Amino acid sequence: MENLVSMKDLSVEQITAILEQAKAFREGATSSLKNKYTMSNLFFEPSTRTKMSFEVAERKLGLTVIPFESGFSSTLKGETLYDTVKVLEAIGIDALVVRHEQNNFFEELVGKTKVAIINGGDGTGNHPTQSLLDIFTIWEEFGTVENKTITIVGDIAHSRVAKSNADALSRLGAKVQFVCPPEWQGEFNCVHDFDEVIESSDVVMLLRVQHERHEVSGIFSKEDYHQTYGLTVERERKMKDGAIIMHPAPFNRDVEIASELVECDRSRIFKQMENGVYVRMAITEMILKGRE
Numbered sequence: 001m002e003n004l005v006s007m008k009d010l011s012v013e014q015i016t017a018i019l020e021q022a023k024a025f026r027e028g029a030t031s032s033l034k035n036k037y038t039m040s041n042l043f044f045e046p047s048t049r050t051k052m053s054f055e056v057a058e059r060k061l062g063l064t065v066i067p068f069e070s071g072f073s074s075t076l077k078g079e080t081l082y083d084t085v086k087v088l089e090a091i092g093i094d095a096l097v098v099r100h101e102q103n104n105f106f107e108e109l110v111g112k113t114k115v116a117i118i119n120g121g122d123g124t125g126n127h128p129t130q131s132l133l134d135i136f137t138i139w140e141e142f143g144t145v146e147n148k149t150i151t152i153v154g155d156i157a158h159s160r161v162a163k164s165n166a167d168a169l170s171r172l173g174a175k176v177q178f179v180c181p182p183e184w185q186g187e188f189n190c191v192h193d194f195d196e197v198i199e200s201s202d203v204v205m206l207l208r209v210q211h212e213r214h215e216v217s218g219i220f221s222k223e224d225y226h227q228t229y230g231l232t233v234e235r236e237r238k239m240k241d242g243a244i245i246m247h248p249a250p251f252n253r254d255v256e257i258a259s260e261l262v263e264c265d266r267s268r269i270f271k272q273m274e275n276g277v278y279v280r281m282a283i284t285e286m287i288l289k290g291r292e
């Protein structure tokens with residue numbers, strides 16, 4: 001694997017190899033990449049989890065990490081993403097994690113630069129590393145993803161997480177279903193009554209309401225959304241024994257999820273973030289080893 005821009009890049013066998021390697025890293029395995037490669041993380045949209053956990057992952061692998069701040073870069077003078085990447089290639093960067101507001105930004109890079117490209121999120125398109133850490137979290141919890149019922153709830157149309165997970169989880173044999181308001185269902189078939197599916201779900205995966213991507217705002221008040229599509233305390237009580245709550249975060253407390261459920265026994269929200277480091281170590285190592 002030379003790049004990771006979409007979950008479609010990965011076979012089931014490659015996904016499984018990443019899960020196994022992430023588990024090995026969590027159990028203390030070390031990498032042979034120490035001091036061999038230089039990476040940088042180019043984030044043109046805000047991020048806390050993806051940017052910081054990639055940086056931790058790169059440092060744990062022993063890589064050299066060169067800081068990049070988009071707000072102080074020559075992109076503000078009009079330099080394009082392509083030209084920025086060519087600059088970084090010229091000065092010796094081996095791999096880049098890139099988050100950009102433009103869907104499919106990677107199409108102008110892959111095959112045109114020697115730098116490996118890892119997609120840290122493209123607009124409303126893909127978020128493959130989030131999908132892999134979500135899959136890892138489910139796999140660790142249940143020992144398998146196959147035959148698990150995963151209910152993804154919320155702003156499906158604007159969610160790159162929903163799109164990456166829908167593809168990958170289905171290929172791994174999970175039953176994936178969506179709950180959302182009709183206005184936010186995009187290309188997906190969605191159930192509009194959360195209460196119809198809450199009791200049968202092994203995983204309830206909540207999504208952030210992405211106000212910044214809405215052309216029409218104010219369809220719901222926060223309270224209305226919470227009562228209709230949020231995980232309220234009453235709905236959590238209907239979840240079956242052993243079922244878990246996930247959210248890629250950042251979460252809006254008392255909108256997608258009742259504030260008191262964020263750290264409840266069923267919640268794996270912070271576990272997802274912890275797992276993200278090991279999964280991103282495994283992805284980065286797989287890509288860089290592919291260059292050797």
Ligand code: CP
Nearest residue numbers: 047048049050248249
């Ligand atoms: N889940 C996620 O992508 O979070 P950040 O936007 O903070 O990276």
